[in-house]
Amino acid sequence: MKNIKIKINNKEIVCSSEQTIMQVAKKNNIDIPGLCNHSDFSVKANCRVCVVEIIGRRNLATSCSTKVEDGMEIKTDTERVNKARNLNIELIFAEHIEKCPNCIWRVNCQLLDLAKKYKIKINRFKDRKSKRKIYKFANAIEIDGSQCIDCRNCLDACSFMQNINYLQLVGKGTTQEVVPVGKDGCIYCGQCAVHCPVGAAQEQTHWEMVEKALKDKGKIVVAQFVPQISASIGEEFGLSYDKNSTSQIVSGFRQLGFNYVFDVNLGADMTIKTEAEDLLKRLIKKEKKLSMFSSCCPAWVKYVEFYRSEFISNLTKARSPHINNGGFIKTYLAEQLKIDTKKIIVVSIMPCTAKKFEITRQELKINNNFPVDYVLTTRELAWLFKKNNIEFGKLKNSLVDSLRNNDNITNVCSVNGGVMGAVLCKMQDLLCDEKKIINVLDFKDVNGLVGVKEAKIKIADKILRVAIINGIGNIKQILDKVEDYDYIEVMACPDGCVGGGGQPIPTTFEIRQKRLISLFGHVVK
């Protein structure tokens, strides 16, 4: 890598030659808009919105795909550039049917921002996609063809990132369309949605139902949420990460009209206990198969069920924290408060789209009731705040309601070894009389596999071989040597739930790292 000198809009800039024009511009606070470029994926250069003029070159160049060269002179705002860029934005706008009034992307809509900033004429063309289908994947994800702008990020997410390959591009030219492959096979991870610039791929929203329940005087509506949303929701309101927003979120819930607000710590404790016992049974009593797989992540569970059913019995039967928590609310709390369970509506607020699917699983029912009624994503929550003029960032602090008397702090679930760490501690507890703090797990990256870490750990006289996988894209390589591990935790999304499919847009590698730091104060190794 060598340093070179270039000029953008007459401003001299020293930069490394390995970067694209867009990257250099961004670093230097020069705005070049683009709709198809995403740093999680390789460059596609298909929207043609990011065009710039390079002095001495005949054609305009797309800045996302053109590397800087020594002495390059770039103009980002000449008349020629403006004309081309604006026309391409207009063309894209014209193939996207706006459904703004109820679109959660409106919280931070790139398309509306661009239209406004560049004063795009938006009425010259007729909608051409009004007859496009909406494809629904269970109750979790949908792809609305009438809103798709053909950027192909969802395909990259589903194929290159997750290696699920459930989406495909059919047709060509204006008949080109993103469609699902077959009836079943989506794992509901929502990576397509969190990478879609315009909400064409998105979660199937529950906020309408939640709003209705909140207005219903006969209902007791309960919110329960996980820490990952407090690490990211501030992004939707342009706030910095250092503001821990948990207590703000709580008062936001109260303003929205939730009757109770809980964290899921109690549920997490239950998960951890069951999971530790399960592991113990497998390990010592050899009752069930090793290796044991975590089952916190519903996308991972769905993956095993659909693609690798030979491993179903490897999944721990422990329920995920919010399901346990919801069950507790609907049984214990209902009894305490003497309310009819039917009147309680439990809403989980999650960084996750797959949880929407999880809550509909029949086998989770308790006394014929689903433990959780609705799942809102982080995006839906931000949308509800905006919609109700709740000024996030200016709210008074508020504490969660308590589900038990002395609420001791639980390990954060579902982030980088959160569950696994806690389960191993619990194992230690169950195995030994003396309470010993377990050594910090010394995880090592597995060569060549992004998001895969492994460790060996001694508990009592057992050496446990464990692995943590954040991002399901590399799972095959691990399942191929499953006998090398006793215990495997898998989170389907890159970097775990901080990169979940229900998180704010944009979600990129850098942003996921920032969220991790804000959750743990440092990057978890």
Place this chain on the structure above:
Amino acid sequence: MDILSKIKQADLVGRGGACFSVAKKWEAVKNVISDKKYIICNASEGEPGIVKDGFIIEKYPERLIDGIKIAIDFLSLDSSKIKAYLYINNKYYKKYYKKLSQSIGNLPIEIFVKQSGAGYIGGEESSLLNAIEHKRIEPRLRPPFPTTSGLWGCPTLINNVETFYNVSLVNSGEYRNSRFYTIGGDCFNNGVYYLSDNFTIQEILEKTNNIPDFPFFVQVGGNASGEILNSSQLKESVGGAGSITIFSLEKYQNKKFIENLLEFFVNESCGKCTPCREGSFRLNEIIKSEKVDWQLFFDLIENLSETSFCGLGSALAAPIKSFIKNVYPQINEKY
């Protein structure tokens, strides 16, 4: 003299339409160090109005295969390190399969039939790489260029049928600066002719006895992407893939002519980039509307040649712009 010097001396240019220097391409592929290299002879001939590659395959299959063999020998003497594909459209394949296999014998040349539906873009050089790799048929981002990273990431030499034919002639000292012209449309003596490559359009039409006795215009270099000239502009030589199509002014000086062109491009757009996918669709809408918004029409055309991902975009601009300019400038007064 080695083959590269001979090609340089003959100043061969690619006959697929882009007219890129053959020697430069060959050198570029030769100079990359790689365990595997590929050669592709492009016999997809997808441009409407051009049939000269089919003509060569029919008449001179041994010459064509000889040209490919020369390229194979030039790039590597070790046959495990090199493989050639003859990428051919289905129609030609059916017609000439026997002849070609006979000429190929046991050379490392595989015939690859262009998929049905690969369309116009299936002949574009980076799209045909995708076709052979069984990927979605559409152009690739460049750089890297096929010469350094082509088929399965290996250096790949892609030339057209006529180019390989010329290489064979150059090698045996028989090349005479001639090229194949496809002549068609409203004329009596249509067909493929082999004539000097510096003749003007006028001269070619005279030599082939094809000067119309009615008012006409011509499209040169392909019926989709070729430039359109009126009958007083025939002093130019023939560009692109070497075709002249004659149109009767009376029959074709109308808006329908543009509509047909646009129809073609709308159907052939691969869908990858905004200006081509959306632009050609909107152009088609505009031209069919009662009151044509000419300002927007030309803005969209300009935008296509300025910002489209591959050459298809500018390929659309040339014929439409030149048709309006050279043949039908009064169109905007009528619609």
